[in-house]
Amino acid sequence: MKIAFTAPMKPLDHPVPSGDRTMGRLIVAALEKAGHNVITASSFRAWRKNGSEAEQAAIREAALEEAEHIVRNWTETGYRPDLFLTYHLYHKAPDWIGPALADRFGLPYAVIEASRAPKRQNGDWAIGFAAADAALARADAVAAIHRADAECLADVVPAERLSVLLPFLETAPFQSASHIAKPLAHSPLSLLAVGMMREGDKTRSYEVLAQALSLLKDRPWHLTIIGDGPNRDRILPLFPPERITWLGALPPEALPSHYASHDLLVWPAIREAFGLVFLEAQAAGIGVIAGDTFGVPDIVAHGKTGLLSAEGNADDFAANLLHVIDQPELADAMGQAARAHIAEHHTLSAGASRLTDFVDRACAHYANRTTRG
Template sequence: MRIAFHAPMKPPDDPVISGDRETARLILKALTAEGHAVEIASRLRTWLPRPDPQAFEEVRAAAAAETSRLMERWRNGPAPDLWLTYHLYHKAPDLIGPVIARALGIPYLVIEGCRAAKQAAGPWAAGFAAADRALAAADVVAALHAEDAEGLAGFLPSGRLHRLAPFIDAARFAAAAARPRTAAVPVLVVVAMMRAGDKERSYRLLAAALGKLAGRAWRLLVAGDGPCREEILGLFPAARVDWRGVVEPDAIASVYGEGDVLAWPAVNEAFGVALLEAQAAGLPVVAGASGGVPDIVLDGRTGLLVPEGDTDAFAGALARYLDDPDLRRRHGAAAVAHVASGHDLAAGRRALAALIDAAASVHRGRKAETVP
């Protein structure tokens, strides 16, 4: 099948590392492994960092021009059999896919569609309305975690809302999972960009929690960089921090291999690719139970989840792992098995195949309903 792919929030070849970019790349990898011919149809970013009516109109005009370009091209050559949009919401609506899919008469599939009804009125109203139009046009919308599914359930008709478990290529982390963890001082790992907003708030909460554990032995290994680097690194005692800066995806497994626990407060986190990667590498996770985190970390089995934003609870969970190496090893081994059983690339391939079949089936049914 020829699949046209678009990620309106961030294209998969964007130079800035992020979990969103990694998920897009994994989807492309899984689809290609299934034998599909996948093309990044557009690299237009519709994402806006803040409400801006003029900027939104400029994005809308750019999307119209991009749509015209693609339609002209496909009038004279093989058109795609399906349009797939990854990650649309009020800050990054899909302004291209619905128009193309309708004009070509092909199925329209959305993966990681998000809908926060509170944004229907207010400064994000235009983006919310545009995202709603795309969601309504989609034959199938896949939510990546329970919170997103709940937000979509009252909007999408039955049969068009599906779930897709986040997945990674676990084989990349097998060597890290097999490494013995015998260091006398436990290493806590953080893999996150250093930018303002939720990331900075998570770092601040982590620093506050570690401040309560100053009398225990630990070191902090940080992979990440960004505009708030100096402020964030200044939150932690320099003598106990090993900062690696940006670590490319191909090298990140070795970072997890040096650690004993993945520690991330996950303030307002969608789900966190790093949490899956760390588990595949044999690290138990301490995280805030926000967004989709409880969908991928099994509390008390592959990690310890605490109420989002609770510094004392986060410190207490870290203390449990710092004081009990056997618990770390048991939960780490369970984490490897957990990812292998339901969040590996093979599972992703099967799930994507089912979503494509469902989108095609719904599309046929919707076309039949329009025939007089």
């Protein structure tokens, strides 16, 4: 199948790495693994941190101009995809391009990872909210990345067009690292946190982690931190310097060995959609202590591959971590279960199969809709 792709939240060629960019690239890689031909139709970025009616109107105009440019290009070259696919859609990152092209060329239109916040229906984000809702109404298939988003989308997307597409990753480098022999977990437990040091939810996650660890200062542990950003000077002093090792930001290829050499990933996951780090850590054979946030329970099996606590609750987080610190053998058991869990449910091959089913459903719905019309 020929698939035209766009990511209005964060284009695949955006220079700043993030979990969102990585997931977009993984979707394309999985589709190609399944034998589909994927082109990036546009790298237009609709996302804005702050909205206003004037700014949203200007973005809409620029997006529609981009759509017209693509129309001319496809018409001149004779290119016509079988489906238009958009990744990550919501009021701050609406998609005007995909629906316009799908309508112009008579294509099925599908959306992966959409969320909806009805409180944004009015105010500064009203234009973006309306555009996102219009795209969802046009979509022949919509996939949420986790059940919490699916529940919110159910108000506007009929059940026959809505599904949950569990996230996945390229497991090979993490599985290879997991086979490197390391000692069984022992005191002091070797903890790892991986997260960018930027304003907002990432900083809040570091704050909750620091608060939880302060409750365990009489217990043996050592924390390695991988990450950097504008809030570094605010975040690092939260932790006792003699009990942390800060490695800064590392390239993706360096991460598997660091995951595999630790006993546990610890991350509160404030407002995380699902947390790619949890997939990576489990694929590398380590369990996680995490916040029970949005899609995290969909990829971490509580009590088996990790322990989840109420989002933002440092006391709960500390209690879960204490449970493993006092019984280090639990870290090894969770790590073994984690590796098997990812291998069974979250590989690139599993993603390729789920994505093929998804785009096939979108095409079938479009065919049925147009036939009825």
